[in-house]
Amino acid sequence: MKKVIIIYESVYGNTKQIAEAISKGINEHAELESIVKKTGEIHTDDLCNYDAILFGCPNHNQEPALNLLKFIDRASIVHLEGKIGAVFDTYTGGNKDVAAKKLETKVREKMLGIELIGRLSSKVTGRKGPLADDEEQKALEFGIQFGRKLDES
Numbered sequence: 404m405k406k407v408i409i410i411y412e413s414v415y416g417n418t419k420q421i422a423e424a425i426s427k428g429i430n431e432h433a434e435l436e437s438i439v440k441k442t443g444e445i446h447t448d449d450l451c452n453y454d455a456i457l458f459g460c461p462n463h464n465q466e467p468a469l470n471l472l473k474f475i476d477r478a479s480i481v482h483l484e485g486k487i488g489a490v491f492d493t494y495t496g497g498n499k500d501v502a503a504k505k506l507e508t509k510v511r512e513k514m515l516g517i518e519l520i521g522r523l524s525s526k527v528t529g530r531k532g533p534l535a536d537d538e539e540q541k542a543l544e545f546g547i548q549f550g551r552k553l554d555e556s
């Protein structure tokens with residue numbers, strides 16, 4: 404059984420919803436088990452126990468949410484060689500992918516062992532949400548696809 408952890412930050416709950424949909428998609432694979440944790444709910448040392456790690460957060464002023472960036476900084480001393488991962492963000496307006504791409508750069512800089520194999524950006528209809536139509540379904544499909552790649556790795 405391969406284990407996956409999805410670490411997220413969220414103010415209004417939309418990014419949490421996306422994290423849970425991705426997790427559901429991953430868990431459709433019989434050989435995979437994923438859990439969802441907010442940054443404050445997990446110690447960075449525990450990351451060693453997972454085969455894959457996903458990171459997600461809202462776009463805050465064109466940047467990934469600060470709490471997740473701080474978590475990644477703290478985790479940079481943990482050995483994560485051979486693991487795979489993915490990033491996701493939530494955004495409003497025309498900022499698709501902006502925070503997720505920066506998150507990708509941050510993970511690549513700070514977590515040298517992780518190979519990132521996916522990126523998702525989900526639109527919310529206003530600062531507090533809710534998620535735009537279909538975004539939850541797309542996140543579920545993203546989870547299924549990520550799980551397939553992990554299964555094959």
Ligand SMILES: Cc1cc2nc3c(=O)[nH]c(=O)nc-3n(C[C@H](O)[C@H](O)[C@H](O)COP(=O)(O)O)c2cc1C
Nearest residue numbers: 413414415416417418461464465493494495498530
């Ligand atoms: C302080 C703050 C700054 C934000 N700045 C941006 C921004 O620059 N671009 C954008 O697309 N969304 C911005 N947003 C909207 C967030 O992306 C939106 O609130 C978030 O996706 C909702 O996710 P959550 O429910 O997980 O907190 C901002 C939200 C907050 C609270």
